[in-house]
Structure formats: C-alpha cells, structure tokens
Amino acid sequence: KNFNIALIPGDGIGSEVVSEGVKILKEIEEMDAAISFSFAEFPWGCEYYLEHGKMMADDGIEQLQPFDAIYLGAVGYPGVPDHISLRELLLQIRKGFDQYVNLRPITLLNPSLTPLKSKTEKDVDFLVIRENSEGEYSGAGDWLYKGKPEEVVLQTGVFSRKGTERIIRYAYEEARKSNRTLTSVSKANALNYSMVFWDEVFEEVGKEYPDVETYSYLVDAASLYFVAQPERFEVVVTSNLFGDILTDIGAAITGGLGLATGANVNPERNYPSMFEPVHGSAPDIAGKGIANPIAAIWSVSQMMDFFGEEKWGEAILSTIKTILKETEQLTPDLGGQGSTKSVGDRFVELLKDN
Amino acid sequence: KNFNIALIPGDGIGSEVVSEGVKILKEIEEMDAAISFSFAEFPWGCEYYLEHGKMMADDGIEQLQPFDAIYLGAVGYPGVPDHISLRELLLQIRKGFDQYVNLRPITLLNPSLTPLKSKTEKDVDFLVIRENSEGEYSGAGDWLYKGKPEEVVLQTGVFSRKGTERIIRYAYEEARKSNRTLTSVSKANALNYSMVFWDEVFEEVGKEYPDVETYSYLVDAASLYFVAQPERFEVVVTSNLFGDILTDIGAAITGGLGLATGANVNPERNYPSMFEPVHGSAPDIAGKGIANPIAAIWSVSQMMDFFGEEKWGEAILSTIKTILKETEQLTPDLGGQGSTKSVGDRFVELLKDN
Ligand SMILES: CC(C)[C@H](C(=O)O)[C@@H](O)C(=O)O
Numbered sequence: 001k002n003f004n005i006a007l008i009p010g011d012g013i014g015s016e017v018v019s020e021g022v023k024i025l026k027e028i029e030e031m032d033a034a035i036s037f038s039f040a041e042f043p044w045g046c047e048y049y050l051e052h053g054k055m056m057a058d059d060g061i062e063q064l065q066p067f068d069a070i071y072l073g074a075v076g077y078p079g080v081p082d083h084i085s086l087r088e089l090l091l092q093i094r095k096g097f098d099q100y101v102n103l104r105p106i107t108l109l110n111p112s113l114t115p116l117k118s119k120t121e122k123d124v125d126f127l128v129i130r131e132n133s134e135g136e137y138s139g140a141g142d143w144l145y146k147g148k149p150e151e152v153v154l155q156t157g158v159f160s161r162k163g164t165e166r167i168i169r170y171a172y173e174e175a176r177k178s179n180r181t182l183t184s185v186s187k188a189n190a191l192n193y194s195m196v197f198w199d200e201v202f203e204e205v206g207k208e209y210p211d212v213e214t215y216s217y218l219v220d221a222a223s224l225y226f227v228a229q230p231e232r233f234e235v236v237v238t239s240n241l242f243g244d245i246l247t248d249i250g251a252a253i254t255g256g257l258g259l260a261t262g263a264n265v266n267p268e269r270n271y272p273s274m275f276e277p278v279h280g281s282a283p284d285i286a287g288k289g290i291a292n293p294i295a296a297i298w299s300v301s302q303m304m305d306f307f308g309e310e311k312w313g314e315a316i317l318s319t320i321k322t323i324l325k326e327t328e329q330l331t332p333d334l335g336g337q338g339s340t341k342s343v344g345d346r347f348v349e350l351l352k353d354n
Numbered sequence: 355k356n357f358n359i360a361l362i363p364g365d366g367i368g369s370e371v372v373s374e375g376v377k378i379l380k381e382i383e384e385m386d387a388a389i390s391f392s393f394a395e396f397p398w399g400c401e402y403y404l405e406h407g408k409m410m411a412d413d414g415i416e417q418l419q420p421f422d423a424i425y426l427g428a429v430g431y432p433g434v435p436d437h438i439s440l441r442e443l444l445l446q447i448r449k450g451f452d453q454y455v456n457l458r459p460i461t462l463l464n465p466s467l468t469p470l471k472s473k474t475e476k477d478v479d480f481l482v483i484r485e486n487s488e489g490e491y492s493g494a495g496d497w498l499y500k501g502k503p504e505e506v507v508l509q510t511g512v513f514s515r516k517g518t519e520r521i522i523r524y525a526y527e528e529a530r531k532s533n534r535t536l537t538s539v540s541k542a543n544a545l546n547y548s549m550v551f552w553d554e555v556f557e558e559v560g561k562e563y564p565d566v567e568t569y570s571y572l573v574d575a576a577s578l579y580f581v582a583q584p585e586r587f588e589v590v591v592t593s594n595l596f597g598d599i600l601t602d603i604g605a606a607i608t609g610g611l612g613l614a615t616g617a618n619v620n621p622e623r624n625y626p627s628m629f630e631p632v633h634g635s636a637p638d639i640a641g642k643g644i645a646n647p648i649a650a651i652w653s654v655s656q657m658m659d660f661f662g663e664e665k666w667g668e669a670i671l672s673t674i675k676t677i678l679k680e681t682e683q684l685t686p687d688l689g690g691q692g693s694t695k696s697v698g699d700r701f702v703e704l705l706k707d708n
C-alpha cells in the first residue's frame with residue numbers, strides 16, 4: 001500500500017519536528033515491504049502570509065484533497081495575529097475537510113513526567129474526543145457600534161444536530177469498541193441553549209448504547225477532576241472549546257505540550273485527515289535544533305493507526321515509552337542534552353530493535 | 355457599625371456550612387464592640403422551587419436590595435435541572451445586582467493540600483478576577499428546527515464595551531494597588547469577535563497603567579500553566595466562562611472545592627454583594643453533618659474585607675491556616691474525623707486565641 005502524505009511544516013519549530021517524523025516514516029518504509037509513502041511539501045504558514053498576504057494558496061484545500069493524510073508541524077509567528085494565522089490555516093483545514101473528530105490521547109508515558117504527586121501510568125490513560133468542526137469555533141459573530149460607548153461584540157456558538165450527533169455517536173462507538181466508560185463534558189447550567197442541547201443529544205444517542213456506562217460532568221468539575229482524579233476518565237467527549245481547554249490540562253498532567261498529539265479525523269474518509277503535535281511554533285527556540293520531536297513522532301503513530309497499520313502505531317508508541325526512559329538523550333525541555341535530530345536518530349535505532 | 359446580612363442557605367449542605375459561617379460572625383460581634391450584624395434568612399432554593407414553581411420569590415431581588423451583603427450556601431438538587439436552579443437563583447442575583455466582579459483567591463493554605471509534586475505556598479498564591487455579569491453567560495441564544503434534521507442551536511456570548519472595560523479596569527486597579535503583575539486570559543485565535551475585542555480593551559486600558567506589568571495568555575495555555583507553573587500568576591483577569599473553568603483548576607491545585615471561595619462584588623455598592631463557597635450542594639453527604647465548612651468560613655473573611663474590616667478578614671484567613679494544620683479535627687474530606695459543627699466550634703476557639 002502506498003500512502004500519499006502532504007507535509008505542511010508551517011512555522012518556527014514546525015519544520016524541525018516534522019523532519020524527524022518523516023525520518024520515522026521512511027524507516028517504516030524500509031522495514032515493512034508492504035508499505036510505502038509519497039510526500040509532497042507545502043510552504044504555507046506565516047512566512048508565506050507575509051509574502052502573499054494569505055496563509056495558504058487560494059486553492060489550498062483543492063490541492064490537499066487528493067492526499068491520504070496531512071502532516072502539520074506548527075503554525076503561528078510573531079507579527080501575524082493568531083486569529084489570522086490559526087484560523088486561516090489550521091482551522092481552515094479542520095473545517096474545510098470536515099475533520100470533525102479530534103482524537104487526543106491523554107496518556108502518561110512515564111511516571112516521572114507527571115507533576116501530580118501520587119499518580120502513575122494506570123491513573124492517567126484516557127482519550128479525549130473533541131468536536132472539531134463547529135460549536136464555539138464556528139466564527140459567527142458581530143461587532144456593533146465600534147468605538148462608541150454602546151459598543152457590543154457578539155460571538156455565537158453554533159451547534160447543529162448533525163454536528164453534535166455525529167461526534168457523540170463516534171464517541172459511543174469508540175467506548176463500546178474498547179469497552180470503556182464514556183464521559184460527556186458540557187455546561188448546561190450556564191450555557192442554556194447549546195449545552196442543554198448537547199446533554200439531550202448525549203442522552204438520546206445513549207439509548208442506542210445501553211451497554212456503554214456513561215457519566216456527565218460540568219466543564220468546571222471536569223477540569224478539576226482532570227487534575228485531582230484523572231483515573232475517573234476513560235473516553236471523554238466534549239465540544240470544540242472545552243476540548244481545547246481540557247486537552248491542555250491533559251497535557252499538563254502528562255508532562256506538557258512537548259508530548260501532546262492530536263489527530264483531526266474525517267471518519268468517512270471523504271477528505272484527508274490531519275495529524276499534528278499540539279504544541280505551537282515556539283519562536284523562542286526555533287532554529288536552535290533543540291525542539292522536542294516526540295509529540296510529532298506520536299502524531300505519526302496516530303497516522304499509522306488511522307491507515308489501519310496499528311502494528312506500527314503501537315510500535316511507535318512503545319518506542320516512545322522506551323526513549324523516554326533515556327533522560328540524557330532527550331531534548332533540554334525533558335532534562336536531557338539531546339537535539340531534535342539526535343532524538344530522531346536514536347528513535348530510529350530503538351524502533352529497529354523493537 | 356451594623357451590617358445587614360441576608361442569608362440564603364439554599365440546598366443540601368448549604369444550610370450546614372452557612373450555620374458555621376454565622377457562628378463566626380457572631381463571635382466577631384462578641385469580640386469587637388464596634389461591629390454588629392443583623393441577619394434575615396430566605397428559604398429560597400430547590401425545595402422552594404418544588405413547592406412554588408420558582409427558585410425565589412417574584413420580588414426576590416427587591417427583598418434583597420436593602421442588605422449590605424448576601425451570604426449564600428449552595429444551590430442545586432437532584433430533580434431540579436441545573437439550568438433552572440442555578441440560572442434562576444445564583445446567576446439571577448449576580449446579574450440582578452450587577453455583581454460584575456467575581457473575586458476568587460487561589461491560595462495554597464497548607465503545603466500538604468496540593469496534589470502537585472513540588473509546589474509550596476509561595477508558588478500558589480494569586481487572585482482570579484472573573485467577569486461575572488455577561489459574556490458567555492448572557493443567556494442569549496436560539497433553538498431552531500427542533501427535532502428536524504436541520505436542527506441548530508445557537509449560544510451567543512455578549513461582550514459589551516462597558517462590561518469588558520469595567521472588569522479589566524478593576525483588575526488593573528487591583529494589580530496596581532497590590533503591586534502585582536496582571537495576566538489577561540482570552541482566546542482570540544478561535545473566538546474571532548469576542549476575544550479579539552477583549553484583547554483590544556485589555557491593551558487599551560493598559561495604556562493608563564504603564565506601571566503594571568502585564569501578560570496575555572490563551573485560555574488553553576493558561577489552563578496548562580495553572581497546573582504546571584502556577585507561580586507565573588499574581589492577578590488574573592478573564593471572562594465569565596474562562597473564569598469558571600480556571601478557578602476550578604485553581605481549586606484543584608489548592609486542595610479541592612471544599613476550600614474555594616468567591617466574592618460576587620458590585621464595587622460601586624449600589625447593590626448588595628454576595629459571598630459564597632464555590633462548592634455545590636453535595637446531595638450525597640447532605641444532612642450527615644460532615645460537610646467541610648472551611649470554604650464558607652473563608653467567604654466570611656472575604657465579606658469582612660469587603661466591609662472594610664480587613665483586620666477580621668485577615669484574622670479569619672490566618673485562623674484557617676492554623677486549623678488546617680490540625681488534620682484530626684477536620685472533616686473527612688480533609689482526612690479528619692471532625693463534623694461540620696465541631697470544625698466551626700474549634701474555629702471559634704482558635705479565633706479567640708488569634
Ligand atoms: C491554535 C489553536 C487555534 C488550536 C485550537 O484552539 O484548537 C490549538 O490550541 C489546538 O488545541 O489545536
């Protein structure tokens with residue numbers, strides 16, 4: 001099987017970490033005669049914006065359409081406002097390709113990485129399924145009476161039946177398939193339209209899954225329990241904004257953004273799905289060759305799972321666990337003395353031995 | 355000086371913890387000849403709702419108007435949907451009395467209480483100033499095509515110039531007064547109207563406070579840093595919803611909701627302000643006499659500060675730190691064998707000795 005991968009290294013450390021991910025993919029190609037990859041690189045991002053006044057080509061979405069997957073590095077750079085750089089590239093792709101499922105594993109890979117006192121790997125091992133196409137991120141709103149005392153700004157979350165039902169259904173399927181509990185996170189006591197609706201859909205769809213054990217938390221309580229009792233969670237389903245916040249708490253309890261990955265999936269495979277480390281472009285360390293590539297490598301694991309090559313997905317994940325034991329070899333953010341490239345090279349060695 | 359206090363014990367453990375708070379107030383009255391309190395109790399809450407079909411009297415807001423402060427226990431009970439019980443009592447009062455400032459101290463009172471590995475009291479000691487009257491909690495929205503495939507639900511956050519500017523200005527004043535840094539938390543890269551506006555106002559008002567050192571975080575990053583590096587924060591200002599979530603993360607890192615308080619303040623004092631423990635009505639332990647009253651007692655400390663009796667506010671806070679060292683005496687949630695009442699009694703003893 002040949003898989004066609006679009007590379008968007010993006011800004012800052014994006015290209016540095018994507019290089020290491022590609023190194024792993026090429027190694028897989030070498031080790032597995034049944035798999036091959038083709039790559040095409042797209043130079044989109046903030047530099048492109050500064051030159052062309054747009055974050056990607058006008059027909060960017062069409063150009064990406066034929067690919068099996070998109071591998072994204074990082075987006076954002078000083079001088080380009082975030083609401084342009086992120087909305088017009090990252091969010092554009094998520095929406096443009098109806099990647100309505102965002103899969104973010106919250107997995108403690110090594111007990112030394114958590115800032116929590118008495119939590120171990122078995123306490124912190126769950127999956128957040130974030131709605132990724134609408135909700136609070138719909139971009140709908142208005143700005144009235146600009147500059148006047150009566151100025152008022154409106155931001156509207158849009159929750160469609162279709163959008164809400166499909167993500168919740170996806171989560172129930174995932175919970176059933178893996179025999180895990182399912183927790184919905186919402187906030188009906190304050191958001192009296194959208195979240196009342198969310199809760200209704202969660203209950204309604206749940207009738208088709210009587211075998212799945214469910215819980216329902218308010219987002220404030222869930223945020224607290226992510227820290228205080230992460231062992232409560234197995235599969236979590238939540239809205240776009242709440243998922244954004246909760247998965248960063250998840251990153252905090254598992255060792256930081258250097259180790260957080262996300263898959264932006266269109267389950268029907270009508271469009272390419274996108275795999276990305278969750279961290280940003282980190283302008284402060286860009287170009288120094290010390291960015292931690294492990295989140296980006298984990299994204300490759302998610303990509304392999306998505307391709308149906310779970311064997312490789314698991315091999316990568318278990319190699320991540322192995323390399324995390326070799327503190328000296330890691331990048332400075334993890335207390336080591338390695339470089340982005342040396343971590344990638346060591347990873348390839350370990351993957352060979354796996 | 356006589357202070358007129360309206361008591362709304364509310365539901366579940368609300369009345370149990372409010373009783374202990376009142377015990378402390380009466381003790382202050384006894385110890386300080388210059389201060390007296392009058393109390394009036396209002397039976398509003400879910401039981402009232404089940405009987406009268408409403409959470410408080412129709413003229414509830416008018417009845418409360420003459421008071422200097424409202425002391426609220428907890429609201430919510432099984433059988434009454436949260437979006438009724440909370441919106442029609444708690445949120446009604448916050449809005450009805452223009453209590454647009456929500457002050458939530460995130461203070462580690464005892465090093466043993468944090469679930470974080472290497473954080474001490476000096477790392478976790480900041481104040482979250484939450485917008486408390488509008489924003490995401492405005493209640494504006496619509497529910498279209500109910501039950502049809504094209505069903506769509508809208509929830510609109512309303513950010514007014516007046517509402518945004520006054521909370522941000524309040525925060526700058528607080529930071530200046532206490533010589534602390536000020537961090538604004540928003541999310542302009544996704545919420546392209548409301549949070550772009552928020553950031554603009556934060557910058558604009560900041561021009562009047564060149565002496566205040568400022569930071570601006572995205573809500574996801576702030577959530578991560580609340581856990582990973584709480585020492586970054588001194589004064590934090592944020593929107594209603596983000597404040598709700600962030601302060602629960604704050605509760606998590608300082609020992610849980612049993613120790614979290616909030617003051618809902620109308621700074622102009624045109625209306626009464628409200629003081630409340632942040633925890634809920636805890637139906638599972640209601641009536642057992644084991645609810646932890648410390649958050650409710652901390653609310654009394656905030657009330658005394660608000661009355662300009664900072665001497666008492668500080669005495670209460672320092673007595674809380676003292677009692678937290680006596681683990682055996684505390685309620686079961688804190689690992690002790692005490693009751694709600696015995697903690698209150700012991701507290702009075704310690705306050706006398708203070
Ligand atoms: C960069 C930003 C727009 C994005 C989001 O909010 O979704 C990021 O925080 C993420 O979690 O993928």
Ligand SMILES: CC(C)[C@H](C(=O)O)[C@@H](O)C(=O)O
Pocket residue numbers: 189190220440441444445598632
């Ligand atoms: C009960 C609920 C409506 C309330 C809120 O969301 O503001 C609570 O969580 C709080 O933080 O005071």
